Amino acid sequence: MDYSSEVYEEFRNSIRDQRSQGCEWKDIHDSYGTPDELAIELKLLRRRGKFDGEFSMQDWHELVDYMESIDKKSAITKLTSHSGNAAKVPTRSGSQWVNYRKRLLKNGFSETSVDEIQRSVHAILQQLDSKTYIENDEDHNGRAVKGLVVGNVQSGKTANMAGLISMAADLGFNYFIIFSGIIDNLRKQTEDRMYDDLKIPGTNLSWNRIANPSSAERAPEHKWAKIDLSEGSKQRYFTVCLKNTVRMKQLKQWLYKSKSARAGLKVLIIDDEADQGSINTKVISNDENDENDRTQINQHMLDIVNGFQDKKLRAVNYISYTATPFANILNEVGDESLYPRDFIVQLTPSDDYIGPKQIFGLEQPETNSAVDIVLSIPDNDVLDIKDIQKGEIDEIPNSLKDALDWYFVASCALRFLNFKKPTSMLIHTSQKKVDHENIRKSVEKYLLQRAQDKYEYVKHLEEIYRRERFAPMSI
Structure with missing residues (x-):
């Protein structure tokens, strides 16, 4: 029986939901104690038009075994220094994540690949914080969450980013900043692709792109009075910004300009190809007053992430994505740096990924042979x-x-x-x-x-x- 078939999607969703809540595989195995309990569930699914067929207790056990085998095969490698949150994978039909998942499957992603994206996105999401700053609260003093995601070259990092944005948007994050490269036409391509990935019919969220925001710009979408950051708002906003000193400076000044906006901004920053541009390549001085020991891009990035002119945003989470993380880890440490002190996640390539190891193979004692x-x-x-x-x-x-x-x-x-x-x-x-x-x-x-x-x-x-x-x- 093909348990990856769309026919069994509701049962797979039930298993994913239980796993996201921390259930052990044995408990999921036994979640239907008797055939009668399973029969009741089948009746409900048929009534809702979600399933039309026969499904026995043995089928359930085999499906759980199938899902467990996939889960163990692609376990997430994660290093973390803090407890994170208890966020669960959204499952309601109108959620951004559920609809993005459907889009991936429709676009040819295998069920296994999409499950892998979901696991990795959920692992990252559980490290984020939607309240990093509350005035006069020492436990929420504005310290941004900083993490690193490592993925193979051309292994689906963009799909992972869009998945993370989708799931975070469901859970209340309202503004997303993607730092992408140094060439404007490529930035525009990234913006268009992200907008297409996020603006999906059937979702209960409304997406707005804010291109090149600036305090001097008179465009309506740059006016904070026109941006809805209220609790419960269904509006979501994103900006794709070049790693360019002028653009980053404008974004920084615009982002911290409005006091009311700062109080409502729950920001997720994604630094794509984070080893390019963001890293400080200057020699760091021992003099704390030396303002010339950082590259301009690195300083702008630090101001955006850590706060600017003693101002803080409601929540800031900075995640760097790269396939070559050495500079990000070895460059510098400290609370004010971009060092991923909170977590590091290693993405697992899907079964259909083809990279250098698959093409060229590895020498003994490795077992990978060349194609x-x-x-x-x-x-x-x-x-x-x-x-x-x-x-x-x-x-x-x-x-x-x-x-x-x-x-x-x-x-x-x-x-x-x-x-x-x-x-x-x-x-x-x-x-x-x-x-x-x-x-x-x-x-x-x-x-x-x-x-x-x-x-x-x-x-x-x-x-x-x-x-x-x-x-x-x-x-």
Whole structure:
């Protein structure tokens, strides 16, 4: 029986709900003490149109075993220095998280992958605090919660971020700040994607994006009087901000401008690629009065997180996301730094994740073997690439021609299978812009040559498809 089927979603939700409340697997196993109790539950589900079929006590026990096996396979690695909160996974039909979960499944995420996102998001959520500052209260003195989330490269960190925002929004957090890169068109892409992920029909929350907020801006969405931060409000707001000194300074001044707004702001800050820009790369002075021992971006980030001009927000939670956490952990410690003193969470890649370990394998005593998809580049071709980068030749080597040809074949295969999203190929031979420009010109020259006789090129691609389909590749 396929227990991952949509048919059993209500039963899986029941199990997830019990786990989120701290129930042990044995207790969940025995949650239906008799067949009669299960029969009553089935009757209720059928009446609500949630289930239509047969389901026995044995089926229940097997389903619990199935869910337990998935849970143990993808256990969350978490280091924490404080007790956190008792937040539970939202389960009501109109919640942001429930609808985001449905969207992930609709977009092709496997049930296992979505369960993994839910577990990791819930683990992070339980470390957050919705009241870090209450005036004249020593227990809530404005100390922001600071944590770190470590995930593999291209392993679904963005889906995890959107999931965390969704679940936190259900639990009352009302303003979300995402620091994303240093290029504005990429910032806009992130903003558009996040808005699309969050603005889901059927949810009981209303999402508003605030782009480039500034105290000097007269746009209505920048007016605090127009922003509803009241308790019980269904309005949620988010900003995607560049790691740019001007933008961050404007955001900081705007964020702390209104006293009434500060009292209602429950902020979750997500620092994407946190090892880029946010880290202080200057030598720290022993002189506490030295104002020149921090980079401007790092200082702006600290002001936003820790408070600005002796002003505090109702709640601030700062979470850095990165695949390379060494600088974030080893850079500096202390209450005023961005050091993740409260928690560190390691995301577990889903079963369908493919990364360096899966592609290249690991040497003994590890057991991961390489996938048979890697082709070595001949030494002569490497020398040709270097000559192209120097501008000495403009003819790309055969290995790069083969790679380009196979990319077009693979893209055509995806289109034939109705894959609608854009496809791309990365050619990365150097860290220098001038080298990339010379490579680009040489690749363009090759493609223009091929375009002169499209019929012959299609025949050539067909030959490549037949060769690569039936002949094993050598590593």
